[in-house]
Amino acid sequence: MEITFNVLLWAVRIGFLVLLYLFLVRAFAALWREMRTEGAVALRPSGLAFLVVQRTHAGGPRSGERLPLSAVTALGRDAGNDVVLNDEAASARHSIVSFSDGEWWIEDAGSTNGTVVNGTKIWQKERLHYGDELTVGRIGLRLEQA
Amino acid sequence: MIRTRAAPRFAELRLLVIVAALLVLGYVAVVASAVATFSATPVVVPVTFLALSVGLHLFLVARGTRGDQLLLPLALALTAIGLIEVQRLAPERLALQQLTWCCIAAVAFVAAMLVPRDLSVLSRYKYTWALLGFALLISPLIPGLGREINGARIWIGLGGLFQFQPSEAVKILLVIFFAGYLDEHREMISSSPKRFGPIPVPPLPYLLPIVLMWGIAMIVMVFEKDLGATLLFFGIFLAMLYVATGEAFYTLIGALMLIAGGIVAYQVFGHVQARVDTWLAPFDEELRFGSSFQLVQGLFAFANGGLLGAGLGNGMPERIPIVWSDFVFAAFTEETGFLGGLALLSLYLVFVFRGMLIALRAPTTFLQLLAAGLSFIVAFQTLVIVAGNAKLIPLTGVTLPFVSYGGSSLVTNFLLTALLIRVSDITARVRGGP
Numbered sequence: 109m110e111i112t113f114n115v116l117l118w119a120v121r122i123g124f125l126v127l128l129y130l131f132l133v134r135a136f137a138a139l140w141r142e143m144r145t146e147g148a149v150a151l152r153p154s155g156l157a158f159l160v161v162q163r164t165h166a167g168g169p170r171s172g173e174r175l176p177l178s179a180v181t182a183l184g185r186d187a188g189n190d191v192v193l194n195d196e197a198a199s200a201r202h203s204i205v206s207f208s209d210g211e212w213w214i215e216d217a218g219s220t221n222g223t224v225v226n227g228t229k230i231w232q233k234e235r236l237h238y239g240d241e242l243t244v245g246r247i248g249l250r251l252e253q254a
Numbered sequence: 255m256i257r258t259r260a261a262p263r264f265a266e267l268r269l270l271v272i273v274a275a276l277l278v279l280g281y282v283a284v285v286a287s288a289v290a291t292f293s294a295t296p297v298v299v300p301v302t303f304l305a306l307s308v309g310l311h312l313f314l315v316a317r318g319t320r321g322d323q324l325l326l327p328l329a330l331a332l333t334a335i336g337l338i339e340v341q342r343l344a345p346e347r348l349a350l351q352q353l354t355w356c357c358i359a360a361v362a363f364v365a366a367m368l369v370p371r372d373l374s375v376l377s378r379y380k381y382t383w384a385l386l387g388f389a390l391l392i393s394p395l396i397p398g399l400g401r402e403i404n405g406a407r408i409w410i411g412l413g414g415l416f417q418f419q420p421s422e423a424v425k426i427l428l429v430i431f432f433a434g435y436l437d438e439h440r441e442m443i444s445s446s447p448k449r450f451g452p453i454p455v456p457p458l459p460y461l462l463p464i465v466l467m468w469g470i471a472m473i474v475m476v477f478e479k480d481l482g483a484t485l486l487f488f489g490i491f492l493a494m495l496y497v498a499t500g501e502a503f504y505t506l507i508g509a510l511m512l513i514a515g516g517i518v519a520y521q522v523f524g525h526v527q528a529r530v531d532t533w534l535a536p537f538d539e540e541l542r543f544g545s546s547f548q549l550v551q552g553l554f555a556f557a558n559g560g561l562l563g564a565g566l567g568n569g570m571p572e573r574i575p576i577v578w579s580d581f582v583f584a585a586f587t588e589e590t591g592f593l594g595g596l597a598l599l600s601l602y603l604v605f606v607f608r609g610m611l612i613a614l615r616a617p618t619t620f621l622q623l624l625a626a627g628l629s630f631i632v633a634f635q636t637l638v639i640v641a642g643n644a645k646l647i648p649l650t651g652v653t654l655p656f657v658s659y660g661g662s663s664l665v666t667n668f669l670l671t672a673l674l675i676r677v678s679d680i681t682a683r684v685r686g687g688p
Contacts (some may be wrong), residue, residue: 121565125590128597131272131331135604138265138324143611201289213554 134159159183159191159205162241163248168195175249180206183244184217197221198245205236212236212251221245261318263311269327270311274304277334280566284342287567298336299353306330306360312319313364319680322612328605330673332656333359333664335586335598340659343571343585344578348659354663359668366672375675376621378435386532387427390420391470395477420484421474422653422662426669430626432491435463436498437620450459467491468511475515479525482642482650486634490513493630497613498623533648548574550579552643555588563591576660580651583644599640602655607635612678615685625677628670631655 128215134186169175175191182189184202193202199219206213214232216223223230236242242249281300286292307330314326317342333356340352370376378381394407401409401417411417453583467488475484492508517544531538532546542550551574558564571585578585587595609629616622632655639658642649653663 113286113291116292117283117567118565120283120286120566122280123599124276124283125563125593127272127276127279128590128594131269131276131327131679132597132600132604134269134272135324135601136330138269139604139608139611143323 157207157238158252159242161247162250163243163246165195165246167250168193168247174252177205177207177212178201179208180204182217184219185245193244193247195245195247198247201241202244212238214242219244259318260316261320261325263315263319265685266311266314266323266327270307273327273331273334274307275655276331277303278581280338280576281341281568284338285567287565288342296303296341299341299349302353303337303356305589306356310360310363313367316368316615317488319367319675319679321680321682322608322675323432324608325605325671325675325678328601328608329668332598332605334668336582336657336659338389338663339582339586339657340578342567342589343582344659348578350657351661352664355664358661359664360554362665363668363672366669367676373621373624373673373680376430377434377437378439380431383427383434384431387424387431388470390427391424391474393420408483419660419662421478421480422666425631426628426666426673427629428487428625429490432463432494433620433623433627436494436623437618453505463491468508468601471512472515472519475519475526476523481526481529481648482638482649485512485638485650486631486652488653489634489638490627490630492622493634494627497626498619511572525612529648529650533645535644548576548581549645549649551575552584553645555581556644557583559588559591559595563587563589563594566590579653580639580649580658581643582654582658583640599636599659602632602636605619606636612674612681615682616677617681621677621680626675628674631670632667651653 113200123222135237141194157177159177161169161171161173179189181191182201182204183193184192184197184200185193186200189201199217199221199251201217202219203217204215205221206215213233214223214225214236216230222233225236227232227239236251238251238253240251242251278300281296282292285296310326310330320466336619337349337352337356342347344352350551392394393410396410398409399410401411403409403417408421409417409419445572471484471488474480474487488508492505496505516526520530530547532541532549535541536546536549536553539544541547552664555569555571555574558569563569569585569588571581571588573582574584583595583598586598602643606629609625609632613622613629616625635652635655638647638650639654641647642652653660656664
């Protein structure tokens with residue numbers, strides 16, 4: 109009787125410690141999960157729409173990468189652009205994508221090699237529709253809805 | 255706060271199930287060790303605690319509270335450990351008193367979730383809160399109202415029964431005031447301060463509160479003989495100043511001022527001298543069974559614990575005087591060992607880390623500073639008392655948050671948790687996240 113009681117009591121004591129660590133592990137896991145999902149949530153609202161990389165080359169953006177667009181987005185090789193394209197054929201500031209009056213617009217920013225929309229080089233500010241393909245330097249991009 | 259439909263909080267619920275099991279096991283171990291058999295009689299404490307946990311969880315669900323689901327389970331886990339320890343260590347009537355305080359703390363938590371409906375009231379009336387805090391701080395010095403217990407004049411008593419430690423509530427009021435004040439003067443952060451060589455000269459809006467706060471900290475140390483509160487108030491203030499300005503130099507000035515004040519106080523005042531002496535040489539012939547007896551017994555308790563501990567209810571923590579308030583960490587570590595102590599500290603780590611994350615993500619500067627300051631309260635207090643127990647710094651009488659026996663402290667910590675959850679709720683609504 110005495111022995112059974114002692115064994116049981118120790119089981120309870122060890123159980124307490126085990127539970128304490130179980131709680132700790134779960135709390136850490138919850139913290140970790142929340143940090144990851146909240147990070148994803150923080151990214152989402154920053155893009156009104158996306159430019160999805162279609163064609164690329166080594167050193168450029170990954171194929172299929174979604175580049176978020178804000179109301180005005182500058183594209184180019186320079187680090188000061190909102191979307192930086194690591195491509196020798198792209199100019200320092202290549203083109204500007206903007207959203208106004210409920211429409212997407214694209215404008216060449218005086219680039220050397222020009223901005224091409226759906227196979228045609230643009231000479232002025234042009235409308236962009238979802239699904240349109242642009243070429244900036246050697247990189248192909250497609251406008252997609254958020 | 256926008257009223258919304260009830261929203262489930264499954265992560266919180268899952269954690270609370272573990273907390274409930276934790277309390278029951280710990281409680282059974284402690285009670286069974288005391289009476290040497292398993293008995294079903296003392297069910298009041300576990301049942302009440304479980305009811306409180308479920309009640310608070312359902313309240314948050316019914317309110318549609320979004321955001322953090324970690325803080326409530328953490329706070330309740332620590333409170334559960336506190337209840338187990340009080341049952342283990344303190345005289346019988348204190349356990350029931352602590353349970354009563356748990357209920358009051360739960361009510362305070364609910365109240366703080368509801369009032370004020372808009373948290374900006376806190377920043378708008380910041381000087382009112384500061385004044386209220388100062389009044390509370392000096393209230394124990396009023397003859398007739400103040401009480402001196404265990405050498406510190408930090409209590410106010412009403413009648414013979416009710417005692418309250420106002421410095422606990424002052425901590426939250428101070429954080430609210432600092433957050434509002436530093437937020438109001440935040441434009442000065444971006445403008446670089448004038449410099450004499452490498453030394454930045456703080457603009458007056460920063461210099462003034464540093465000096466004022468230092469003065470208040472010194473008053474607390476000298477007249478109320480409360481070294482722990484001195485360290486806490488000033489530490490919280492310096493941490494928030496650093497968060498707001500990013501200027502480490504202000505913190506350095508503040509720390510130097512505190513050290514200078516401490517050295518002068520050591521020379522002049524007996525109670526400061528006694529604390530430092532017992533810290534430096536607790537095993538001294540004259541002090542061993544005198545003023546350092548508590549500290550020495552605490553150190554023996556740590557040593558007795560070892561890696562796995564003596565087993566909950568099986569140690570000898572009752573040999574430490576007043577173990578249930580100041581030395582609860584030593585007692586817990588003796589009976590659950592290094593593993594238990596480590597887990598307890600990790601719980602605080604997760605709590606503070608969570609608080610800091612809430613601060614980082616909060617949408618306004620005021621809410622950021624508020625959440626950071628509230629997290630600092632828990633961090634500093636844990637650090638000061640655990641380091642004091644372990645003879646790393648001179649022992650000062652602050653409570654181990656949620657765990658130590660003590661009503662004012664428990665209520666304050668639940669208020670603090672409620673405010674953190676509200677900040678995270680606001681953040682979740684602004685961001686449109688979960």
